[in-house]
Amino acid sequence: MIVTSRCKLMKMVSGDFYDVVQIYKDPQVRRYLGGTVNDELLLKNKFEEILSKSKIPRVYFWCVRLIENGQFIGVVSLDQYHDGTNIELSYEFLPQHWGNGYATEVVRRMIHYSFTEIDLPKLVSETQTANASSCKLLERVGMRLENRLMRFGAEQAVYSIERT
Template identity: 30%
Template sequence: MKKILETSRTYLRELSTDDAENFFLLNSDKDVLKYTGDKPFESILKTKEFLKNYNPYQEFGYGRWAVIDKSNNEFLGWCGLKFTSELNEVDLGFRFFKKHWNKGYASETAKACVDYGFEKLNLTKIVGRAMKENSASIKVLEKAGMQFVDIIDFEKHEGVLYQLKKQ
């Protein structure tokens, strides 16, 4: 699996079918999914199929990446960039197991992904979205350097749009 970047405590690598169990468990936690609008995977097999067909790395050169703890190789969650062709924009996203919340992993990896997007991928703008009531994710977007742009519809909830443009 291709390692993409490192932070002081983690490394980010491409997701693979070997991540199916962790990915399934992460997306089975109702608290983790609370502000996403996503539904849990039906099974580990369906999760494996999703990961097998996940191809933005080949198509765009980036995507959502597994976040791995350097000290013990534990899968903490994921963080990364996603291109949405309908909006012609790149979005920062992240999701971590609850036991890793409030430890700075999301902020650390989000900032690293934004820097990677501007420095290595030559992106000119990266956006981030969150439900308005999701103060934790909004703090992560702000710590990544993003600025509030607008109130938006986020999965039929009031949401916020943040962005950062390359300096």
């Protein structure tokens, strides 16, 4: 378990399926992520894929919960980036928890964890340029815009931060 001042990040397990499904079914969360996924079989397959990928070295998926009551608020992950070289930091939080600083808190903690506990030299994060809130969050935590590219039918911004 990884802890921030208000959140606990717990390794994703099979019992988290119905919490994680909330992320895939929410149109606000999925607005810049290819849309909602509502097919139950597809959701189960995606979730099983996540659990399977978690067994790969340096690949992690966590459920983010509030310390005060254990309520599920989102997911965060470290996974292989498209370039095959870097590790990507990704996050998705339920809309009712946006604007409270949870994502910033969790992303900062993940950057620290990545550099101090698993000794990564660099992290990247990719988001649609249209997702201004996500771009601002990545800049707020010290990531810098490295590249813009077209992927998934939209312009993407690739941010990065290196261990100092």
